Amino acid sequence: MSEKEEENFNSFLSDGLEAGGSDLEGYDEVVSGLAGGLYSELERLILAHGEGAVSGLMPLTVSVLETLEGVCAESRERGAEAALAREENERLLAQYERERGKRKRTEEVRAPSAPAPGWSEKLWLMYSRTRAP
Incomplete structure (x- = not known):
């Protein structure tokens, strides 16, 4: 992995952890860069040590990259759903x-603030209690 790819990867991890993984804009490019870097590195190992040196590593690497890509896509979908839910809220x-x-x-217009003329104090208290929020 080149120095730039490693820097992108570290940035990818730290930004994702700091933001709770919610902002995945541009992560497709980072994942593609990581895949390219891993491919180059695996190719170098094959040339140096033969195909057997990476035969078990290659399927795992592909699986990890596909899973990472899927998680990013799912997170983007959830982010969009969350934005819609916030707007609805x-x-x-x-x-x-x-x-x-x-x-x-309406209640202020309908509810008098003092007993009407002729109302007893007891009747006003009963009325006030039924009107209390």
Whole structure:
């Protein structure tokens, strides 16, 4: 693995851990770079030591890279779903606040703040308790 590829890989790992793995923009390029670097390194080993030197390593390497690519794609999908859920949550919260404000204004208009003339204190207390939020 070249120095630049190693730097990209370390950046990939540290950024993913710091951000909780939520920002995967550009990680496809990093995964492709890692695959290219690993391929070059395996090719060098084959030339130096023969195919037997990497026969067990090659399927594992391919599997790891495919899994990493799949995890990145799944994480992107979940991120998109989470963004949609946040937008829906904000919309519902705004709707709830509007409806709560309307209800409060309606109750303020309907509910007198003092007993009507002729009401006894006992009747006013009973009415007030039934109106309490």
